Amino acid sequence: MPLAYRVLLLLMVVVGVGGYAYWAVNGGLVREGNWIGVDFHVYYQAGLALRRGGDIYGGAISPPYVYPPLLALLVAPLTFLPVTVATILWKVLQHVCLVAVGGLLVSMLPVGKRALAVGVLCLGLLTVVQDEIRVGESNSLVLLVVVGAIWMVARGEKREAGAKADGLFVGAGLLLGLAVSIKVLPVLVVAFFLWRGPRRVGAVAVGSFVALQLATLAITPATLHYWLVEFPGLFGQAFPFPDNQSINAFVSRAVMPDDPNLPPMRIVEADGARALITWGLNLLAVAATAYVLWRSRDAAVRMTGEARTVGLLLKVGLVMLTTYLVSGSTL
Secondary structure, rough: OOOHHHHHHHHHHHHHHHHHHHEEEEEHHHEEOOOOOOHHHHHHHHHHHHHOOOOOOOOOOOOOOOOOOHHHHHHHHHHHHOOHHHHHHHHHHHHHHHHHHHHHHOOOOOOHHHHHHHHHHHHHHHHHHHHHHHOOOOOOHHHHHHHHHHHHHHHHHHHHOHHHHHHHHHHHHHHHHHHHHOOOOOOOHHHHHHHOHHHHHHHHHHHHHHHHHHHHHHHHHHHHHHHHHHHHHHHOOOOOOOOOHHHHHHHHHOOOOOOOOOOOOOOOOOOOHHHHHHHHHHHHHHHHHHHHHHHHHHHHHOOHHHHHHHHHHHHHHHHHHHHOOOOOOOO
């Protein structure tokens, strides 16, 4: 490996990890003596309400809890601890999940590209990863489950056939079913496997998702309420959210009145056209993704070994990117 390349990789790691550490100790994790975790505190309240037999969707939790009950069930054991201690443990879990995700992703790449991947992932610590950690979101946990499933699929495809490959595909499906039960967005990854194959991965994911809903329904009737009331209701909300990375947020920043908490970004006065513009761009993004996946299907059949694994990573990454681009746009 050339010296200049090694120096570049070292700089990427130092800048990424060093910048993240600087952010963390200068208000990224603790502010005015309090551990930050707005989103986790919502999960904590929901878990506490669930443990005490209360209503997790009735409006007593602020901001409201909008996820399936399984996430609240997973957080419920932490509610036996004071909220500050629970927040610290949750943030430790977030970091463990991100490190594990990085390890799995790097292990799936060709050996010669792994060092560069480590450097790129370290630089990723300077991006929206900080927001994920600061508010205590659940995305790092969901990402680990999804990437774990992709890792199993890649390993299974290298084995091509046999009981070990079948076991890996079943395990991948179980993980995807769990991911969708925590946060619905990975459902498009399940759809991807039902279309691309191995279809047993998608089929097992659907089966495990249904089984998990029945299991949580046996624990709390909030499961039925979520799927019949809360989840459909999400599609009736405006979701302006100008501070995220979705297409909806981009359009909101461009056409809606400026948010006093953000720099001026309005380009044109077109509040009434926001929904139309957003959905037009959403459909365009989905159509472009479908076109790329469709055109690449023949090449995927001819791929083997590392090329097939990298192709799988790129396609799943495209599906997930598209999902998050359009997910903040429901009306």
